[in-house]
Amino acid sequence: MNDIEIKNFTKKYGVTEAVKNINLSVKKGEIFGLVGPDGAGKTSLIRSICTLLVPDSGSILVRGMDVSKSIAEIRSILGYMPQRFSLYQDLTVEQNLRFFADLFQVPEKEREIRKKQLFQFSRLKPFQKRQAGKLSGGMKQKLALSCALIHTPEILVLDEPTFGVDPVSRQEFWEILRIIQKEGTTILVSTAYMDEADQCERIALFFDGNIKGIGTPDELRANFKYPLYKLSGSILRDLKISFSSFEEVHTTQLFGDSVHVSFKKEPDEKQWGNWQESTNNNLVQWTKLKPTIEDVFLDLMETK
Amino acid sequence: MSENNIAVKTELLTKKFGKFTAVDQVSIEVEKGEIFGFLGANGAGKTTMIRMLCGLLKPSDGKASVAGYDVYKQSENIKKNIGYMSQKFSLYDDLTINENIEFYGGIYGLSKEIINSRREKLLDQVGLSDIANTMTRDIPVGFKQRLALGSALLHDPPIIFLDEPTSGVDPEARRGFWDLIYQTSEEGKTIFVTTHFMDEAEYCHRLSIMRDGKLIALDTPGKLKAQYGKDNIQEVFVEIVNGE
Ligand SMILES: Nc1ncnc2c1ncn2[C@@H]1O[C@H](COP(=O)(O)OP(=O)(O)OP(=O)(O)O)[C@@H](O)[C@H]1O
Ligand SMILES: [Mg+2]
Numbered sequence: 081m082n083d084i085e086i087k088n089f090t091k092k093y094g095v096t097e098a099v100k101n102i103n104l105s106v107k108k109g110e111i112f113g114l115v116g117p118d119g120a121g122k123t124s125l126i127r128s129i130c131t132l133l134v135p136d137s138g139s140i141l142v143r144g145m146d147v148s149k150s151i152a153e154i155r156s157i158l159g160y161m162p163q164r165f166s167l168y169q170d171l172t173v174e175q176n177l178r179f180f181a182d183l184f185q186v187p188e189k190e191r192e193i194r195k196k197q198l199f200q201f202s203r204l205k206p207f208q209k210r211q212a213g214k215l216s217g218g219m220k221q222k223l224a225l226s227c228a229l230i231h232t233p234e235i236l237v238l239d240e241p242t243f244g245v246d247p248v249s250r251q252e253f254w255e256i257l258r259i260i261q262k263e264g265t266t267i268l269v270s271t272a273y274m275d276e277a278d279q280c281e282r283i284a285l286f287f288d289g290n291i292k293g294i295g296t297p298d299e300l301r302a303n304f305k306y307p308l309y310k311l312s313g314s315i316l317r318d319l320k321i322s323f324s325s326f327e328e329v330h331t332t333q334l335f336g337d338s339v340h341v342s343f344k345k346e347p348d349e350k351q352w353g354n355w356q357e358s359t360n361n362n363l364v365q366w367t368k369l370k371p372t373i374e375d376v377f378l379d380l381m382e383t384k
Numbered sequence: 385m386s387e388n389n390i391a392v393k394t395e396l397l398t399k400k401f402g403k404f405t406a407v408d409q410v411s412i413e414v415e416k417g418e419i420f421g422f423l424g425a426n427g428a429g430k431t432t433m434i435r436m437l438c439g440l441l442k443p444s445d446g447k448a449s450v451a452g453y454d455v456y457k458q459s460e461n462i463k464k465n466i467g468y469m470s471q472k473f474s475l476y477d478d479l480t481i482n483e484n485i486e487f488y489g490g491i492y493g494l495s496k497e498i499i500n501s502r503r504e505k506l507l508d509q510v511g512l513s514d515i516a517n518t519m520t521r522d523i524p525v526g527f528k529q530r531l532a533l534g535s536a537l538l539h540d541p542p543i544i545f546l547d548e549p550t551s552g553v554d555p556e557a558r559r560g561f562w563d564l565i566y567q568t569s570e571e572g573k574t575i576f577v578t579t580h581f582m583d584e585a586e587y588c589h590r591l592s593i594m595r596d597g598k599l600i601a602l603d604t605p606g607k608l609k610a611q612y613g614k615d616n617i618q619e620v621f622v623e624i625v626n627g628e
Contacts, residue, residue: 116554117524117526117554117556117557118524118525118526118552118553118554118557119523119524119525119526203425203426203427207427214401215427216426216427216430216431217426217431217471217472217548218425218426218427218580219426219427221426222426240552243551243552244426244471244548244551244552244580245426245580246424246425246426246580246625247580247582247618247621247622248425248621248622248625248626249425249426250580272552272553272554272555274555317566333559334559334562334583334587335583336582336583336584336585336586336587336616336617337586337605337616337617374555377554377555377556378555378556378559381556382556
C-alpha cells in the first residue's frame with residue numbers, strides 16, 4: 081500500500097479549479113517533491129493531504145485512510161509544516177524548540193540527538209537565548225524548520241521549507257531530510273528550488289493545477305528531447321538575444337554565467353563557426369549539456 | 385570615481401543590538417547605475433545594512449550617505465530618493481493591484497494626477513496591465529513581487545533597495561524579474577539587491593559577500609571567481625561562509 085494515494089482529485093475556489101483531476105501516489109519511505117510555479121496548486125494539494133481542506137471530487141488516502149473521514153487518525157501520524165509558518169516571536173530559540181518537543185512528547189534523549197543535528201544545519205546554537213522575533217528572516221525559517229523536525233512523524237509534509245534559507249544551510253537541511261528518511265519517515269516536500277528537485281527520489285511537475293510530468297529526476301530529464309548546449313560569451317544577455325533569433329534554436333535561457341540553448345536538431349561544426357561570426361565572437365565556448373530539472377521545467381513552461 | 389558618481393557610500397558603518405554586532409565596520413561605495421549584489425548567509429547582516437541605508441534604522445557608528453544625503457541627519461530626503469522592497473513586502477491583500485499602487489503613491493505624497501500618469505506605464509513595465517483590477521490576494525507570489533517592485537518605483541527614485549525579491553519565486557518568474565532589474569538599471573537607476581540564488585549573483589555588476597556582520601569580499605563576479613580560484617559564485621560563497 082502507498083503512503084499517500086491521490087485519485088482524480090479536484091479542488092475548486094469558487095469557479096476556478098486550483099487542482100484539476102490529478103492522480104499521484106507517494107510510496108512508503110520515499111522523498112517526493114512537488115515542483116511548480118507559485119499558484120500552481122501545490123499548497124491546495126498539500127493542505128488537502130493534511131486534512132485541512134476537503135476535496136471537491138476524487139479521493140485522497142493517507143495509509144489507506146480517507147482525508148475527509150479519518151481526520152484525527154491521519155493527523156496523529158502526519159507532521160506538517162505550512163508555508164510561512166510562524167513561531168512564538170516572544171519566545172527564545174531554545175524555548176520554541178522545547179515547546180514543540182514537549183508538544184510532540186519527544187523523549188529527552190531523542191531530543192538531544194535531534195537538536196544537535198538541527199543546530200548543525202541551522203547554526204542557531206549561538207543564538208539560543210535570542211527571541212525568535214529578533215532573528216533574521218532566514219534564521220526564523222530555519223527555526224521553524226527545526227521545530228517541525230524535532231519530532232519524527234511517520235509521514236512528513238513540508239510546504240516550501242527552504243524559503244529564504246541560504247545555499248549552505250539548504251544543502252545541510254537536505255542531509256537532515258535524508259537522515260529522517262533513513263529512520264523510516266516518508267517525506268512530501270514542495271519547492272521552488274530546482275536543485276532541490278534533484279534531491280528527491282521522485283517529483284511531480286505542477287502547472288496550472290495539472291501534473292505535467294511525474295517520475296524520477298532522470299526520467300523527467302529523458303523527456304527533454306532537444307540537443308542542449310551551455311554557451312559562454314563576453315556579454316551574456318546579448319548572446320542570448322542573438323541565439324533567440326536563429327532559426328535552428330528551440331529555446332534560450334540565462335543560467336548564471338552561461339546561456340543554455342536547445343536546438344531543433346544537433347548543430348554541426350560549420351554552424352557553430354557561423355554563429356561565432358554572426359555574434360562578432362561574443363560566443364566564446366559551447367559544451368554539450370545533460371539537461372537539469374530547471375531546463376526541463378523552463379521548457380515545459382515555455383511550450384505549455 | 386568622482387564623488388557625484390556615487391549613489392551609496394559607507395565608511396566603517398556599524399550596527400549593534402545591545403552587545404551583539406550585526407553590521408561590523410562595513411565600507412562600500414556603489415556607483416550610479418550599478419546593480420550591486422549583497423550576499424551572505426542567514427543572519428550575516430544584509431537586511432540590517434539595507435535598513436540603515438534606507439534611513440529606517442539608526443547606525444551605532446560609522447558614516448553613510450545615500451543619494452548624497454546623510455543617514456543620520458537627512459533620512460527624510462533619503463526616503464524620497466529611494467525605493468525599498470522589503471524581505472516581507474507588504475501589499476494590501478484586500479486592495480486591487482491598481483489600488484495598491486494608488487496607496488503607495490499616497491504614502492510618497494504624489495498627487496492623483498501624477499499617480500495616474502505613471503501608473504499605466506509602470507503596470508505595463510512590470511507586466512500587470514491586464515490584471516490591474518484583480519484583488520492582490522488572488523495573484524501568485526511572482527506577480528505580487530512585480531507589484532511590490534512597481535510600488536517601489538512609483539515615485540521614480542534614483543536608487544532602489546531590493547531585499548530578497550525572488551525568494552519563493554519559480555525559475556521562469558525569477559528570470560522575468562531580472563529582466564526588469566536590467567531594464568531599470570539601463571534607465572540609470574542604481575540597484576542594491578540581496579539574493580540566496582547563486583545564479584542571480586552572477587547577474588550583478590559587483591558583489592559583496594558578508595559574514596557575521598563583516599564585509600569579506602567585494603568585486604565583480606568574474607574577479608571574485610578568479611581571486612578564489614572557483615568556477616562559480618556558489619563555490620566562492622560556500623568558501624567564504626565556512627571560512628574563519
Ligand atoms: N532587533 C534586533 N535585536 C537583536 N538582534 C537583531 C535584531 N535585528 C536583527 N538582529 C540580528 O542581527 C543579525 C543580522 O540580521 P539581518 O536580518 O540583517 O540578517 P540577513 O543577512 O538579512 O539574513 P537573512 O538572509 O536571513 O535575511 C542576526 O543575527 C539577527 O538576529
Ligand atoms: Mg535579510
